[in-house]
Amino acid sequence: MYEDFRPRLTVDLGALRRNLKTVRQLRPQAELMPVVKADCYGLGAEQLLPVMMEEDCSTFFVAYPEEATVLRRVATTGVFYVFGAAPGTGPYNEHCRPLHYRADDLRAWSGGSCGVQIEIGMNRLGMRLDELEGLEPREDVKLVLAHMSDASDEHSARNEEQRTRFDEIVRGLQAKFPKAKFSLSSTGNLMLEGVRQEDAVRPGIGLYGASPGTQDPLEPIATLEARVLSVHDVPAGERVGYGGRWTAERPSVIATLGTGYADGLPRSLENSGKVWLGNGQRTIVGAVSMDLITVDVTDAPGVKVGEWAEIFGPNLAVDALAREAGTIGYELFTSIHGRTQRVYTSG
Ligand SMILES: *Cc1c(COP(=O)(O)O)cnc(C)c1O
Numbered sequence: 001m002y003e004d005f006r007p008r009l010t011v012d013l014g015a016l017r018r019n020l021k022t023v024r025q026l027r028p029q030a031e032l033m034p035v036v037k038a039d040c041y042g043l044g045a046e047q048l049l050p051v052m053m054e055e056d057c058s059t060f061f062v063a064y065p066e067e068a069t070v071l072r073r074v075a076t077t078g079v080f081y082v083f084g085a086a087p088g089t090g091p092y093n094e095h096c097r098p099l100h101y102r103a104d105d106l107r108a109w110s111g112g113s114c115g116v117q118i119e120i121g122m123n124r125l126g127m128r129l130d131e132l133e134g135l136e137p138r139e140d141v142k143l144v145l146a147h148m149s150d151a152s153d154e155h156s157a158r159n160e161e162q163r164t165r166f167d168e169i170v171r172g173l174q175a176k177f178p179k180a181k182f183s184l185s186s187t188g189n190l191m192l193e194g195v196r197q198e199d200a201v202r203p204g205i206g207l208y209g210a211s212p213g214t215q216d217p218l219e220p221i222a223t224l225e226a227r228v229l230s231v232h233d234v235p236a237g238e239r240v241g242y243g244g245r246w247t248a249e250r251p252s253v254i255a256t257l258g259t260g261y262a263d264g265l266p267r268s269l270e271n272s273g274k275v276w277l278g279n280g281q282r283t284i285v286g287a288v289s290m291d292l293i294t295v296d297v298t299d300a301p302g303v304k305v306g307e308w309a310e311i312f313g314p315n316l317a318v319d320a321l322a323r324e325a326g327t328i329g330y331e332l333f334t335s336i337h338g339r340t341q342r343v344y345t346s347g
Contacts, residue, residue, distance in 0.1 A: 003306060007226045007259045008341040010313075011043050013051050015221040015347065019207045020055040022218055026190055027201050031181065032056075035204030036071065037063040037083070042334040043208055043222055047344045049074045061202055065091035065098075072096070081115050081143060083125065099145065103131035106141075115143030115180075118173075120165040121158060122149040129172055141177040144169065145202070151188025152213025159189070163196050170197070188212040210329030211319045217329075223313030224336065226259035228277070228305050231297065240294050241286025246271055252298045255282070257309050260291040264335030265311065266325040269293075273324055276310035278303040 024032055034057055040048040049060070049071060059079045062068050068080035072095055085098030089111040092098050099115040100106040106116055106127075119126035126146065146166050150156035166184045173180070181199035187206030189195075192215070205212050209220040234240060234252045255277065261267050265288055273284040275293075278300030285296045297303045312318040318329040325332070 003227075004341060005227045005229060005258045006339055006341050007224065007263050007311070007337075008308070008343060009043070009336055010223045010225070010343045010345060011047065012221050012223075012345050012347045013047065014345070015209065015219045016048060016051050016207060017055060017346075019209060019218045019221065020052065020057070023190060023201070023203055023206060027185070027195065027198075030183075030185075030198055031059070031200040033059040033061065033081075033183070033200050033202050034207055035061040035186070035202050037061060037067060037204070038334050039067075041204060041208050041330060042336045044342060044344070045071055046074050047342075049078070053078065059200070061204075065096050068096040083117070085114075097142070099143070101125040101127055103127045103135075106132075107135065109140070113140055113142045115145060116141055116177075118144060118146045118169050120146040120148065120162045120169070122147055129169065132173070132176065135176060137176050137178060139177075139179045141180045143183060143200070144173055144177060144180045145183040147186065148184065148189055151186060151192065152215075154188075154192055154214045159192065160194055163189075163194055166196060166198075186212070188215065191215040205330055208333060209318075210322075210333065213328075217317070217319060220314060220317065222318065222333065224311040224340075225308040225313070226257040226263075226275070226293075226311055228255050228303060228307045228309060229258050229292070230256040231303055231305055232256075239286075242289060243287060246286040246294075250298070252296060253301075253303075254285065255295045255297045255303050255309070257293050257295060258291065259311060260289045260293060262290045263337045263340060264332060265293065266327060266332075266335075268325050268327075269321075273321065274316060276313070276315040277307070281316070282309075 039045045063084045065082050080096050087105045097113050101117040117126040119128050148162045150158040170182050183200040184198045185201040187203040211217040234248045234254050240246045267288045274281040282295045286294050312321045322329045
């Protein structure tokens with residue numbers, strides 16, 4: 001019998017639905033506008049967007065207009081705002097709106113509804129308030145957003161500073177952009193105490209069940225698993241994997257799993273990362289290969305070929321794996337490779 005041995009991503013659309021409701025309860029006054037860039041952080045926008053629409057979301061954020069073009073086939077009535085808005089009118093229309101970050105682009109703009117990004121401390125994409133001096137009031141600006149630099153750290157003093165700057169922006173621009181909604185919060189600020197009066201919130205990672213930083217995550221929605229391809233004995237003193245960077249100190253049993261750095265598993269997990277297998281945490285031993293990892297299952301005698309090992313999910317938080325690897329859940333999600341099997345459930 002043939003079995004598919006590729007890694008498997010399972011996304012629980014029911015959990016996504018609950019996270020959408022939870023975020024709404026956190027900020028009932030604000031419109032919920034999910035961030036769906038990079039294919040919903042790698043989890044599959046084609047499947048996740050319809051759930052968001054069913055939960056009454058109609059406005060979304062992407063990084064490039066090309067992403068919006070693809071997603072509109074799924075969300076035909078949706079409005080997409082583009083963070084990395086290239087100047088020019090080419091790809092834009094009422095359903096795909098630029099978020100200008102240069103005052104000159106805004107001054108030259110006559111292509112219909114748009115938004116603007118204002119600088120409050122990130123110095124990445126955003127115009128300064130003084131660049132807008134002298135600008136005539138205009139009704140085509142439907143959204144004004146600012147993005148906090150430190151909201152992943154609930155203890156950062158910059159958070160309050162930047163929230164105060166946002167308040168100044170709201171006061172300073174309401175008359176210039178009378179039709180605009182004002183938006184500050186990504187997931188980080190949504191989960192902090194110091195909320196602000198804002199018309200719209202823009203969470204991404206929180207909806208997908210990982211933490212933006214120091215905050216507790218909402219419900220996990222994604223489980224990544226790999227299959228056991230081999231279980232074999234390794235005598236004491238022998239080495240495992242490329243470069244032999246792990247040596248068996250006792251007679252050992254090694255399980256080889258079908259996942260590696262091509263699937264998004266960081267190489268830094270060599271000799272340290274954990275997977276969930278045989279009802280417990282097992283350590284990755286030796287190097288992470290492109291398609292394979294080796295795991296010490298000496299203490300889990302029942303492990304069999306064909307069994308699934310959890311890379312992250314209900315037993316192993318993606319945030320814990322990310323910490324171990326020196327990265328963040330965002331990067332682990334968006335690194336999941338296209339060859340991964342995908343299963344969507346509604347638990
Ligand atoms: C990606 C992004 C978000 C979403 O951030 P999360 O931390 O995933 O909630 C919001 N706003 C901007 C400008 C972004 O680039």
